[in-house]
Amino acid sequence: MHIMEGYLPFKHAAVWTLLSGVVIQGALRSARKEVSTDRQTLLKLGAAIGFCFLLSSLKLPSVAGSSSHPTGIGLGTFLLGASLMPLVGFITLLFQAVLLAHGGLSTLGANAFALSIFGPLVVRSVHSLLHKLHLPTSLSVVVATTIGGMAVYACTSLQLALAFHETSEGVLAAWYRFLLIFAPTQAPLAVVESILTLICLKALGRTNKEPDYATRY
């Protein structure tokens, strides 16, 4: 889901950086407050970062004839809620931008917005909805994580479409064209990621009680 270094016009990159910067700063403040009152938050943050590191390092071949990697946002969202996830995504993306030249510093804001702000919000919202509908927890975890993983790529496609569209075709048509690049590869990987998320939550015994994020968004 990385938009490569320099592949967003300066103004677009600046807006996404500003937006993400404000949210990440807020997440940092919340994390400090929560860690001081509940030491387990630090362990949950560590688990979320570890999961995101691991999954985003796996470049997997997909059915569409190209390769990509899962997003790794599911576990963290279930353990911490969407409000602390911007920190997790930022650390992972910064590591990849600086050491691996995947993504970039100029596009860090846009990538962080898609991966660590929009994606977790979708996972959290879909899971809350399914939880209210009394769906089995395992099923709601799998569905919410799959949709969240796809949402990350839908957001990346929209960011690219806003920057690169012919005036004659419009943003929506360009969005569709970028979605066609990402979606066929990403859909099976999103399912794989949702199953791995479920395995980790089961290992923690988190699937037979209220979600950890129940007290915050």
Next chain:
Amino acid sequence: MRQGTDEKAQEFIQTHFPAYEPWMQSFFKPEMQHEKMLFGLQALLGILLLTYCLRRLNHSKRKGIP
């Protein structure tokens, strides 16, 4: 090796918007061999951190810490 979706998107922009020039380049671009090692390092760091934290969280649960 299969082409990544990130590269596909980049290629799409280069083909359809040839006038666009990326205004920033990566400061450090590892060679293919080193890139694989760095991805391996990232995966290793992820596994170590994940297993350590999951074990500690499970340990806390057994001890009755909420």
